[in-house]
Amino acid sequence: MKKLIYLPFILLLLSACVQLKDTAATLYEKENPIEIRIELPDSISKRKQIKITAVLTQDQTTIEKFVHFQIWKSDDSVNYGMEEAINEGMGRYSISKQFDTDGLYYIKVHAGSNDSIIMPQYRIVVGDLTEQDLKILQEGQNRQNSMHEHHH
Numbered sequence: 001m002k003k004l005i006y007l008p009f010i011l012l013l014l015s016a017c018v019q020l021k022d023t024a025a026t027l028y029e030k031e032n033p034i035e036i037r038i039e040l041p042d043s044i045s046k047r048k049q050i051k052i053t054a055v056l057t058q059d060q061t062t063i064e065k066f067v068h069f070q071i072w073k074s075d076d077s078v079n080y081g082m083e084e085a086i087n088e089g090m091g092r093y094s095i096s097k098q099f100d101t102d103g104l105y106y107i108k109v110h111a112g113s114n115d116s117i118i119m120p121q122y123r124i125v126v127g128d129l130t131e132q133d134l135k136i137l138q139e140g141q142n143r144q145n146s147m148h149e150h151h152h
Contacts (some may be wrong), residue, residue, distance in 0.1 A: 032059040034118050036109055044126045046099050051150050053094040054085065062091025065113040069095050073134055074104040082110070102127030104136060 039053040046130060056063050067085040078101065085093035099105065108121045129137070 006034065034058050034063065034065070034111055034113060034116055036118065036120055038107070038109065038122055040075055040124060044099065044124060046102050046127045049096055049098045051096055052107065053088075053092055054111065056091045056093065058113075064089075064091065065111055067093035068110040070108040070110065071097065072106055073092050073101070073131075074106065074133055077101070078105075092120055099126040103130055104133035 021150070035056045035057045037057070039051075039055065041050050044050055052069060054067055054069075056065060056067065059151055062137075064087065067087075068082050069085055070082045071080040078099075080097070085095050088095055092109075103126055105124050105126055107124060108119055108123055110119050112118065125133075
């Protein structure tokens, strides 16, 4: 008889646990991260104007957000700083750039929306590489100077 008295309490407790489990999953949003595809010419020569384009998508749909480009040379002899991209619409953002010297450069794309910010970094080759640039590529180094970090 005593066991029957505890049965309603046990059933109530179990049903609360099952109900909590079902609703807990709906409380967490599934994150759909921003994705960036960079478009560059196949080859880049010094002293020639090029267009650098970033295409933003989220959940396979183009999105309109903020985009800035930061470009510097691997040996830190050139730093173009942060530049706001031109919004071309349909998730496409671009800047025009002319590189005055050959070498290995880094492009960091700062893109974000609401509470989500991503900053992928890419390496590009302009003209001929120096011995130091070749060494960086061969060793797989990804040099980042603390002055290149910028948080929004």
